[in-house]
Amino acid sequence: MRLEKSITVRKSKLHKDQTTIKLYVFSALVVVLLLIAVFASQLVPYDPYQQDLGKALLAPDSNHLLGTDRYGRDLLSRVIMGAQSTIFSSLLLVAIISVIGTSIGVFCGYKGGKIDSIIMRISDVFLAFPGMVFAIAVAGVLGGGIMNAVVALACISWPKFARLARGQVLSIKNMPYISAAKLSGSKPAKIIFKHLLPNMMGPILVTATLDIGTMMMELAGLSFLGLGAMPPIAEWGSMMSNGRSMLQTSPWVILAPGCAIFITVMLFNLLGDTVRDVLDPQTKK
Known part of the structure; x- marks a missing residue:
């Protein structure tokens, strides 16, 4: 029994150490x-916006590591600027939907009643x-532009955080320490900011971190369809849209921003998974 317990403790410690190392590595890469x-x-x-038609669609070489686009602009410079x-x-989009959604969810979960029912039906x-x-x-109604794309996605993405926050509040607000805080005369605002929010931020933080990659792909999708960033702004989705007709003749034009999206989304997703493991040690791959 002692041997089995010792092995279990060592495995648990090893798993914790590995998770901590992964957190540091992925955090450093995201930084x-x-x-x-x-x-x-x-x-x-x-200059990512300077055009030189004499250098249009150059293949990657020592001077232009990722090649050039149809206007002769250096793709490496445009990917970096993008x-x-x-x-x-x-990040702005995730911050908006997490703050708005969490605020609505906390209010509905704590207040309850008809307001809760109405807002939850709206989220449905x-x-x-x-x-x-x-x-x-x-x-499409708002028109093109990166900020309009952010607003469009914010309008339809907040219910996820509202539902999550509301569920967390409903599971916490009947705890003994919340009842004790009410009996001591604490006002609702103090209970929310001192007791509810600190105990529910773990799932919110994990969801927000994992959502960065999702929102990035959706923003890139809107830009790809011409409803996001407008030319000549260097934005990865817009760059892929501009180069989609040259996939067979000049594939580097679309592969460069595509790989940038893939790598960035993968890093944020790996960071989100690691944060989840750190905040919830029982989660195992």
């Missing part, structure tokens, strides 16, 4: 991505539609 996005204008080897608009717009209406189709409709 590198964010630094590239922040300092994109200083890192680009060429990180700024793509990553920051995705949003959840009943295919998200991307609804976003395309809203973005």
Whole structure:
């Protein structure tokens, strides 16, 4: 029995150490991505917006590591600059839907009653539609532009966080320490910010981290359809849309931003999975 217990403890410690190492590694890689996005204008080897038709559709070489597009613009420079608009717009979108959705969910879960029923039925209406189709409709009404794409996706993405936050509040608000806080005379605002939010932020944080990749792909999808970033703004989805007709003749034009999306989404998803493992040690792959 002692041997089995010792082996179990060692396995648990090894799993915890591996998870911590993964967290540090993926966090460092995401920080590198964010630094590239922040300092994109200083890192680009060429002007990402300068056109030179004499160098149009050059294959990757020592001068242009990822080649050039149909206007002779350096693709490496445009991919680096595109990180700024793509990553920051995705982070802004996740911040908006997580804050709004969580606020609505906490209010509904704590207040209850008719207001809770009405708002949850409204969220049911949003959840009943295919998200991307609804976003395309809203973005089409608002018109093109990266900020309009963010607004369109925010309109249909908040119910996920509202449902999650409401469920967390319903499971926590009847706990003994919440009852004790009410009996001590604490006001609802104090109970929410001091007791409810700190105990429910784990699932919210994990969902938000995992949602970054999803929102990035949906923003890129809207840009690909012409409902997001407008030319000549360097944005990965828009770059893929502009190069889709040259996939067979000049594949680097679409593969460069496509690989950038793939790598970035993969890193954020791996970070989200690792954060989940850290906050919930019982979760195992």
